[in-house]
Amino acid sequence: MSSDPVGLHRVITPSGVLPQAAEKLDARPEIWPDEVRIAVERLNLDAASYRQLAEAYGGDGTAIRRAVLDIVEARGKMQNPVTGSGGMLVGVVDEVGPESPLGVAPGDRVATLVSLTLTPLRITDGLENWDGRGKQVPAHGHAILFARSIVAKLPDDLEPELSLAVMDVCGAPALTARVVRQYVDKGIKPVVSVIGGAGKSGSLSLAAARHAGAARTIGIVPVRHESERLAAAALADTVALADARDPVALAAAVEQAGGPADITVVCVDVPGCEHGAVLSTATGGTVIFFSMATSFSAAALGAEGLAADVTMLVGNGYVPGHAEYAIELLRTEAGVRELFESRLAED
Structure with a gap:
């Protein structure tokens, strides 16, 4: 054979x-x-x-x-x-x-x-x-x-452990940056909300959105200590507390933080966040799902049920040059590196 x-x-x-x-x-x-x-x-x-x-x-x-x-x-x-x-x-x-x-x-x-x-x-x-x-x-x-x-x-x-942690999620910041640039090229500086902003893929996505020209970045986290951690990293313009599994609460938190978001990036590892992501995204906006816990049928049917005109993208983990881009963000963004090193220390 x-x-x-x-x-x-x-x-x-x-x-x-x-x-x-x-x-x-x-x-x-x-x-x-x-x-x-x-x-x-x-x-x-x-x-x-x-x-x-x-x-x-x-x-x-x-x-x-x-x-x-x-x-x-x-x-x-x-x-x-x-x-x-x-x-x-x-x-x-x-x-x-x-x-x-x-x-x-x-x-x-x-x-x-x-x-x-x-x-x-x-x-x-x-x-x-x-x-x-x-x-x-x-x-x-x-x-x-x-x-x-x-x-x-x-x-x-x-360190190899740090490189591995970054490369494991390197598709997220690269695709986030690409989508933000597409908005900027059309003359729109988007509001970007990252659900799970204190995590590995989330922190990188926040940094990527800012570098690509986002007008405002919002980091969504579920608990107070994550909020404090993300605020200390200074990667988001606003940090908001919300359970992403509660669509109404999430949409309200994003609205209060300066939303709705033109681009929502989902970077959490729990199921049930699809409807909140859609509800907190502006009409004509984009939702990027970067979680293996996502139910894509729930996302599609939920958007239909909400009469939500949003584009939904599945992050497939590959964008040309994604590893080099993520490593460069780690090197140049002190907040990203601090979050990654603290996560590794906890693991």
Whole structure:
């Protein structure tokens, strides 16, 4: 069997689907000519997936670790069967096929910029160095990248854990900046509201909106200590407290903070925020969903039920140059870096 640039040759079941939709992948270490094998150092589970596992097992780290191992063993990849999401990883390039177009060499320390849901993965250490109580997972094993995969070399001036945390969400600020610039190019300086503004993707999105020319940025957080943290970071013009699952309260908070928003960016890892995002967005505005907890049927039907004329975008995690852009925001925005480092310390 010949290899395929998107990894069809690694799909075991069911046949005919892409690796992300597969129930099981072939994670054997031998590579095809256009593949790359990575020696895994650390996984970064996406927020929605880790939250679901933590809630399902009552925060029992041993049970969470066992669940992750069972998923990887059964599926040949890390894809939470409940959320459908996975995360990403960092590691060292182990072997490069002679036909690989990815531009990496053995010994390069890299971050994969494609989801673990489509990356063949095998864990060999039983995750013995992970207590199950954080999204970043020290691990040994290997992963396989295809010809159409995306990978970035880790910068020398940042700790690998920090680089991984940034690259895990680097699609959010890049797309936010692109949408803001589209408004600015039309002569509109938009009001941008970021739901979950004190989080990783949220803080980067606030910084990106400001850099791209937003007239006003609003950071939405659910609790007081998050409000204080975001205010100290000085990334939003206004910080507002609201439960994003309460549409009326969220819309009122955004209105009081200077809204409604022309652009709303959803960066929270809990379900049920779709209607609030739509309701707090101005007629003709744009909602960008950057959460794996989003129900897109709820978003579409909710907008219809509200007679809301808004454009809804699904952040797919890839915009050309997104990793470099996010890393540059981390380097140049002290507030972003402070938030990221504090989150890592908590994890």
